[in-house]
Amino acid sequence: MAFSSILGQDKTIKRLRSLVETGRVPPAMIFHGPPGVGKFPAALEFAAALNCTRVPFTEAAPAAAAPEEPADGLFFAGPESKAPAPAPAAAARPPEGPAPAPAGDSCGLCRSCLQAKSGAHPDIRVVDTLFQAALLDEDESANLKVDTVRELTRWAQQKPMLSDWKIFVIRDAEALVPQAQNALLKTLEAPPPNTVIVLTTSKKNSLLATILSHSFPVEFAPLPRAVVAGLLTDRGADPAEALKLAALSRGSMEKAAEAGGLMLRLAKLRPGDPSRAFKFAAGLPKDSHLAREEVKTLLELALGRIRAAWRAAEPPAKNKFTALLRRTLELRRMADRNVSYYQLLEVALLESERAGLKLEDLLDTAAAEANG
Ligand SMILES: [Zn+2]
Known part of the structure; x- marks a missing residue:
């Protein structure tokens, strides 16, 4: 968790952190750049940072919707987590003011951060084709339909349930059919208060000009080759092969994976x-x-x-x-x-x-x- 998990995008992350810090957040944002460079994870980190309260979650606080594994967050998310204390001991710690997290970042210890980490935050919603399949009770399709956007619009009108901000992350927004884009445009033109819609896309030009003109652009660059090689090695690739794939990746983890698949097929x-x-x-x-x-x-x-x-x-x-x-x-x-x-x-x-x-x-x- 936290922005430090997004590698190779220092300039962009700095910009996002300053938006969180000042609280002057555009109601619609578009994270664009090549596929596989961290746009979607950055959107989730941005959402977590916006809603972070910096008040460490304790058992004494209302725990109705506590995530399943708060201990993970306590162990891995912040500097204090280095001590291998069991979860109850950590929970017994008295509330002690702001947790030490860099300005504009998430603490990983508050209730909002824990929920964001578990993917169950009621005010952070990911809209993608998988979500759509569950929503409309049908097979996953390649497009995002107008019915899905209407549902998003309906939520956008409601008050946040837990946090200050409602954040919708529309993943691979180029999948929105034109009718769905038009439906979304209405919300972008008159955004409800404290609502942020983040579109992530590697095909910005597939979106209507009106969507682009209503969205604050945040550009993600191709990853440095060393970052791609490092990430591949972290995921178990042999170092020599990681270097080769990184050279073929054009700074995109998705392209690196594609090249890896091609190499396997060529080898056969x-x-x-x-x-x-x-x-x-x-x-x-x-x-x-x-x-x-x-x-x-x-x-x-x-x-x-x-x-x-x-x-x-x-x-x-x-x-x-x-x-x-x-x-x-x-x-x-x-x-x-x-x-x-x-x-x-x-x-x-x-x-x-x-x-x-x-x-x-x-x-x-x-x-x-x-x-x-
Ligand atoms: Zn937090």
């Missing part, structure tokens, strides 16, 4: 198998959005590989790579249209292999290029 290909490109393309994700993202990543990698081969080649071999480069660029453009990603990838891979560029080398060359 048998050398000399004539249907390798076919088999590899068949492993694309079923979800068309994910498939498109993966195909675009692969085409970027292929382009890097082809450019390197082109630079190293002498005429007449150079001409072969010039033609392949042109063709792959064309396929890359097509990937933004509604095409069969599976076929598109297969064609690209077959043509690269025909020019003597092996599939297995795609990631290695890209990593080498990114490092160089």
Whole structure:
């Protein structure tokens, strides 16, 4: 917990902390930047910091909705937690004024922080496709619908239940269908008091211009490569592999995970198998959005590989790579249209292999290029 858990976004976090500190919080904010750089966890930390009371929660306080594991918060969240005291001892401590937390951050010890940590804070709500599926009692869909926004609007009109602020975090807000965006706009234009709506998105331009103009922008940058490598190692990756994936990640943990999946699939290909490109393309994700993202990543990698081969080649071999480069660029453009990603990838891979560029080398060359 606390903003210190968000790595590689120092400038942005400083800005968020100063908003919390001054209490001058815009009613609508848009956290935008590449996927997998900490926008959503930062939105949750921001919500926790806004509602933090800095009064350590004790058993003596009303405990009707106490989270299941307050001890976790007591042990790990603040400087005092270093002593391995059992929860009852900590709870018996008399209320002692503000807990030591950096200005504009959450303390991790108050009732609000504990509820935020357990995900059960009544005034901090996450709106995403998973939440929508539960709300509307249907399968998870790729879009956020107008009915979901209407529910949010209804809540926004109510008073906070526990804290000073009601915070709604709309995760991956680009999933809002236009009708839902229009419904949201009404709330953004006349925000209820003490309500903050945070939209997180890696596709800011998918949102209506009117939504953007009513939202305070907070930009998240790609993560430094060392941060990505560190996070991957923390999650159990081998250090050498973490460095390679970090080089391929373009500062995004999501891209790093995607590259990791691709490496695994590439490792399974048998050398000399004539249907390798076919088999590899068949492993694309079923979800068309994910498939498109993966195909675009692969085409970027292929382009890097082809450019390197082109630079190293002498005429007449150079001409072969010039033609392949042109063709792959064309396929890359097509990937933004509604095409069969599976076929598109297969064609690209077959043509690269025909020019003597092996599939297995795609990631290695890209990593080498990114490092160089
Ligand atoms: Zn707190």
